[in-house]
Amino acid sequence: DIQMTQSPSSMSASLGDRVTITCQASQDIGNNLIWFQQKPGKSPRPMIYYATNLANGVPSRFSGSRSGSDYSLTISSLESEDMADYHCLQYKQYPLTFGSGTKLEIK
Amino acid sequence: EVKLVEYGGGLVQPGASLRLSCEASGFTFSDFYMEWIRQAPGKGLEWIAASRNKANDYSTVYSASVKDRFTISRDTYKSILYLQMNTLKPEDTAIYYCARASDYFDYWGQGVMVTVSS
Numbered sequence A: 001d002i003q004m005t006q007s008p009s010s011m012s013a014s015l016g017d018r019v020t021i022t023c024q025a026s027q028d029i030g031n032n033l034i035w036f037q038q039k040p041g042k043s044p045r046p047m048i049y050y051a052t053n054l055a056n057g058v059p060s061r062f063s064g065s066r067s068g069s070d071y072s073l074t075i076s077s078l079e080s081e082d083m084a085d086y087h088c089l090q091y092k093q094y095p096l097t098f099g100s101g102t103k104l105e106i107k
Numbered sequence B: 001e002v003k004l005v006e007y008g009g010g011l012v013q014p015g016a017s018l019r020l021s022c023e024a025s026g027f028t029f030s031d032f033y034m035e036w037i038r039q040a041p042g043k044g045l046e047w048i049a050a051s052r053n054k055a056n057d058y059s060t061v062y063s064a065s066v067k068d069r070f071t072i073s074r075d076t077y078k079s080i081l082y083l084q085m086n087t088l089k090p091e092d093t094a095i096y097y098c099a100r101a102s103d104y105f106d107y108w109g110q111g112v113m114v115t116v117s118s
Helices: none
Strands: A004-007 A010-013 A019-025 A033-038 A045-049 A062-067 A070-075 A084-090 A102-106 B003-007 B010-012 B018-025 B033-039 B045-051 B060-062 B070-075 B080-085 B094-101 B112-116
Touching: A004 A084, A010 A019, A019 A033, A019 A084, A019 A102, A033 A062, A045 A062, A070 A084, A084 B045, B003 B094, B018 B033, B018 B094, B018 B112, B033 B070, B033 B080, B045 B070, B060 B070, B080 B094
Parallel strands: A010 A102, B010 B112
Antiparallel strands: A004 A019, A019 A070, A033 A045, A033 A084, A062 A070, A084 A102, B003 B018, B018 B080, B033 B045, B033 B094, B045 B060, B070 B080, B094 B112
């Protein structure tokens, strides 16, 4: 099975900060990675797909990148509405595997 | 408009069975892989089962944690995805989501709570 190691597990940042969350894949997944945002009591919302593509309706301050087996989600300028949990998902092969999640809080 | 609506959750005792349903509308159900994903209270997301599309004979895949206990299936005429859950354990307590596995898992249901407790 492909393991997705997500970091940090939680973080606190100020409005306007640049924030980066990372998932490291234990095997090659190509670019088959999705980033989800999940707010309390809500279903996950896709933000980035195929590692670098912005999903429909997602603000342009969100971006995705890849460096080798490391995949990153970056928020260029943090806004209050970005407070949420973030999850990565590899969909290269079954079993699909998620990262353990990152709780993003606003200072 | 694409919609996924889950129902069938509830409180059951360990060892019991439960069937979840996910009613799909607004798209051609047979064209898409469909997935069940769960989230234990305060925990991360866990993929548990997939039903491939018609082109792939609706073949199924399971996580090790539910294999041999859970069964994913479809009623293609009613556009309903099912998850039959047998021999439930306390660790199966979670919110269960169905999701459409497009390029980016673009649609999810609202989730349904399953609690396994005596």
